[in-house]
Amino acid sequence: MDDGRNDHGAGRDGSGPPRLTFPDAPRLALEETLLALTSQAADVLATQGRLRALLRAIAAFSGDLDVHVVLRHVVEAARELVDARYAALGVVRGGHLVEFIHSGMDAETVALIGDPPKGLGLLGQLVEHPEALRLRALAEHPAAVGFPENHPPMRSFLGVPIRVHDQVFGNLYLTESANGEFSDEDEQLVTALAHSAATAIANSRVHTEVQEQRRWLSASTLLTQDLFKGGERATAQVARHAALGADADLAAIAVPGVEPGTLRVDAAAGILAGQVSDLPIDIDGSHAGRVFTTGAPRLIQDYGSTLGDGDTAMLGPLVIVPLQARDEVLGTLSVARLANRPVFTASDVEHLSLFAAHAGLAIELDRSRSDQELMNLLLDRDRIAAELHDDVITELFSVGMGLQGLAGRVQTDTAVHSRVLEMAESLDTTIHRIRTTVYSLRSAQPGNRSPGPSHGPSHGPPPG
CATH class of the missing domain: 3.30.450.40 (GAF domain)
Structure with a gap:
């Protein structure tokens, strides 16, 4: 019997929870909104x-x-x-x-x-x-x-x-x-x-720059210490320390060659050092020659590919800087890495240039020290020559004169007379040899050369 109450949402038998029902269109819109929210949530999570x-x-x-x-x-x-x-x-x-x-x-x-x-x-x-x-x-x-x-x-x-x-x-x-x-x-x-x-x-x-500066400072300091210790040639020491400072696989120093218009690799360190040592380089048309004549550094990032086949094709990045002291260009300093190594940067060029300037001064000081040692040696020779000539020869000559006078007094004793004369002749021979030695010592000094024919000034091209 219907009592007039509205039981929308109840079960057909009047039992169970109430149930909401929607028309089809609103229900579809709600489902789409829920799907969109779910998709957006997934996108947010992603x-x-x-x-x-x-x-x-x-x-x-x-x-x-x-x-x-x-x-x-x-x-x-x-x-x-x-x-x-x-x-x-x-x-x-x-x-x-x-x-x-x-x-x-x-x-x-x-x-x-x-x-x-x-x-x-x-x-x-x-x-x-x-x-x-x-x-x-x-x-x-x-x-x-x-x-x-x-x-x-x-x-x-x-x-x-x-x-x-x-x-x-x-x-x-x-x-x-x-x-x-x-x-x-x-x-x-x-x-x-x-x-x-x-x-x-x-x-x-920034960190790399600091490490590079430390490495180059260490290389410069060790170079100076090793140069004053002596032993190894100065250019060989410069090449060795340059390779360490630049973290390079090869370092080489080229100086003016004997033939005009050429350079010669005077020292090298690292791989291929044996192959490039004493290698002649034409100044015209070469990277090193251009640096030597212009005094400007050069950076080549793929050096090996410019040379064709050969051992040097292993090399990639290359930096060449002038090696000079004061206003004189002594040669060039080159550092190279293998083709698969990191390239050199502008900072590397700057560091190597500063090292080369330091090395040039160090070489100049080493040369000055060598010149001073040579001068001391020559002064010692001159002193020895003077002592031999002024003192020793005079005394020996005096002894020789005495022996000759003694020989005249012992003429009655033939054996003694003959022996005294032999000793006098031996003394004369010794004096002659000492004089020859004195002449050799003095003629070995620069500027004391034996006179020779004058050919006049040379008008040919300057060497190197």
Whole structure:
């Protein structure tokens, strides 16, 4: 029997909890809202996860002070952060790609590809225009020039510059996104990573500068100490300490050669030292010759590739500076690293130039010391010659005269007379030999040469 009450939401039998019912349209809108909220929550969680990954990546390289270790960590972190198959960091200096650190390729593939990229094509695009670049397909970009033989295929691409103190230090390159292409969020994350990497790189460069200054100061101090100890030739000591100061695999000193227009490697230290020692170098057309004539340092980042085949093809970065004392250029000082070693920087050139200036003065002081030693030797010779001539010969001559006088008194004793005469002749021979020695000692001094025919002044070209 109906009592007129409204039992909406109750069960048909009047039992159980009340149940709300909605029309179909409002219910659909609510479900869509719930789904959107759920999706947004998932996105927020995913974003939080990526941000945590970014923080972990930053923490991984922020504590390192070795710039090369920092760069390696940055490359690995960038690849993992955006789930890319390949990643690389190209260091830019003077508008050129001078160092390339990569991740994702095995050693066999790297060996098959050969030389690292030179910064052409799309990589060169980022060198010339350091701005973030994101591509769905590499081949679609106008600057794309293809890949070398044995290079793995790459389609999606993301490039982000790294700026240190408003100067482009290099670029991060990422390819082959696991999602098919890189997203705007990927670009933002890598950009944030690049900003943090710039700070870590700046800190590591300061640390590297301090270490370099200590190393060069130690090299200069030890050089001075070793030069005054004597023993090893001065140029050999300079080459040895220059290799240590520059963390180089080879150091060499070239001085003017015997033939006009040439230099000669006078001393070398490190690998290939035996091959380059006494090596003649033409002043015209050579790096060392240009430094010798102009007095300006030179930095060559890929020296071996300019020489063709041979042992020197092992060499990569090379710095040559003049070796001079006061206004006189004594020669050149070169330091080189193997082709797979880090490149030299402007700071390295400055440190080597200062060391060379110090070494030039040290060599000049060593020469002055040697000249003084020679002068002392000559003075000793002159003193000895004077003593022999003025004292010893006079006394011997007096003894000889006495013997001759004695011989006249003992003529009756034939044996004694004959013996006295023999002794007098022997004394004359000794006096003659002493006079010859005195003449030799005096003629050995500079400027006391035997007179000879005069040929007049030479009008030919100066030597060296």
